[in-house]
Amino acid sequence: MARARKLFAVIRHPTHKGGLRADIVEIARRMSASGLSHGRSGNVSARWGDGMLITPSGAAYETLEPDDIVYVDADGTPRGGKPSSEWRFHQAAYQARPDASAIVHCHSRCATALACARRPIPAFHYMVAVAGGTDIPVAAYATFGTEELAAHAAEALSARKACLLANHGQIAAASDLDAALELAGEVENLAAQYLEVLKLGEVHLLDDAQMAEVLAKFETYGKPD
Template sequence: MTKQDQESVRAHIVRVAQAMDEAGFCPSKSGNVSARTDAGMIITPSGLPYKATTPADLVEIGFDGVVRAGKLRPSSEWPFHAAIYEARPDAKAIVHTHSPKATALACARRGIPAFHYMVAYCGGKDIRCADYATFGTDDLARNAVAGLEGRKAVLLANHGVIALGATLDGAYAIAAEVENLAGQYLALLAAGLEPVVLDDAEMARVGEKFAGYGKVG
């Protein structure tokens, strides 16, 4: 990656992180954003408000946790970013949010079933809720990788959301769609209605249509 390419990636990460913040997806400085590089990843720093974050504040780090460039500490969640990149060659960017509606479902340890065909936009027939583990740990990283198998998004029990994509914008779009779907699903549950779940065959057909429609994250 050339110096110019890295500068472009850094600026793009900051734009996505600030868009995430403006959308209300990261209360109290929560959440993080990263992009894959030739030597590891570039990730948002720990504890810095996104409105105050600049491209120079981002941290370049290897999958082994060794910081290659940056004066600040990397996000405490760098282990699951590293684990996902190592497990998923298709992942070029990761967005982690604590978006309110999806996090509410995660705190109930409840995934999102195929009540709407747009669930397939997130990579499969449903959006799983991964098992709980303490933030920043290898256990959480393993749980996240397992929950993302065959998917582009996962809820983290009592925590939040992870979305991955082939681009930063794609990963953010999936994170935003998870929040939208979570809101619709919660509205159905609050109304006492039982969602009608689309069957696996239909979700497979929808997935094929998304694959032909263009890049889905």
């Protein structure tokens, strides 16, 4: 529990230091500091016009600067540097989810463990609905950086705000950068809880009607009256 509180304290710390590139850098550093992605793994992007801004390939987050953030236009042409190798699935995810303006991809420990076992996160807890449905699915495996992986990710995200990537990690898409990072943290927390439940044996799942009620409540949860 102490580790979970520390993780969410880092994730939820506010960031608005001027400029979308600076915000992406801040989110990437918070992603790394929270333990959601080890070393140089993971990437962060934000929709910008018809294209997107994304972290560069192989960047060390502690040395990342706003000018390092790469613009990728609508046809996939990078401008101002070499984008993350995963830019294709970021682009595909924005096409699949017009409501999303930010994406966080990370290799968080527990979510990645489930992804490597190719096990989705079912409705063992009502908070699974935070991803927009009755489970958090696993996108089919393909080599990183490929159009095939982008297609698999887009398919999984077409009906969810987050998914696992088989033998890879997780993706979280949201309305802004803070929300995307928070969602990635929630997916990791749910993955950790689910792994603990699996150790106990039988898993009691909520049924479709119960999850439908939760999903309906989530439509107004946290919003002003």
